[in-house]
Amino acid sequence: MGHCGVRTTLFSCRSRRERPPTRLPEPQGGTLAMSMRDEVDDVTEQEWRAWLARRNRRAARGVVRRAEAVLVERYGLEDLLAAFSLLKDASQQFNLKLHTVADAVVRVSAPEADSRDWFPGRDHPLPPPLETLASRQVRRSAPLSEVLGAALGRTLQVARADRGHVHVVETGMRRLARSTGLDEPFAEYAAFTRGEETAWDRAANEARQITVPAAPDSDLFTRAASRAMWDGGCLACHCLPLTPGRDGALAVVTAHYRRPLGAPLSWSRLATMDELGSEVGAWLSWHRNTIVLDALEYLHHRAYDV
Structure with a gap:
């Protein structure tokens, strides 16, 4: 359900804990085998x-x-x-x-x-303003990496998290563009995702914020993604799509938490992030089209x- 103009926030958990995946199929050329839904146990x-x-x-x-x-x-x-x-x-x-x-x-x-x-x-055209990032002293003419880094920092501040990442939406996949606080194995997993492997893929596909209060148990993550989240100590997350108007998301920011969330994020924090997502999304649209x-x-x- 939505409120105060904020796009829907979704909570979803499995009814029981699934063991993370283990046996891995060989990635294939052409259509890359990005998700691993048919694994068995005992992968080192x-x-x-x-x-x-x-x-x-x-x-x-x-x-x-x-x-x-x-x-x-x-x-x-x-x-x-x-x-x-x-x-x-x-x-x-x-x-x-x-x-x-x-x-x-x-x-x-x-x-x-x-x-x-x-x-x-x-x-x-001139780049659109970035007023939601004013506290981070980001110029409108800043390079993409700087804007994405500032958007990540501001999202983590509002979400009250200390680790997270930004994926840019490219043809058929989400590519990791900026991150902070992630261990190397998790960053390696998150480097490329596609389809609906993760909650951030779903948030990008549906252009709405998604909160997952218990990430490794959520049906918004494949078993491979659940393994990466669990091993990386990321037990809950919030995903913010960067979306210009009615267009689809051009990027998605994810804030990660070290513990499951005991309560949903407040509507005021969601509204602040929604404004951030729209404004930075408009800047990304300008960047892509200029x-x-x-x-x-x-x-x-x-x-x-x-």
């Missing part, structure tokens, strides 16, 4: 970490390889290395992650055939010169 910590490392390598490389293939075909490049050089150059010029530029190449409609400009006549498209335009012009 070493096997778990090795599986995560393989999964993360494939997830990180997947969208880059797709973007390279698009660029080779679109511009008649000599090879994938030439395509990678274009992606890397654009990412460095505009202070973006390589993964962000690659995702945009795959996601955004191709330029018109033989058009010198990818986005002719495009406006360059800075990221500038990087694509730059890449397009460079490709013509190759």
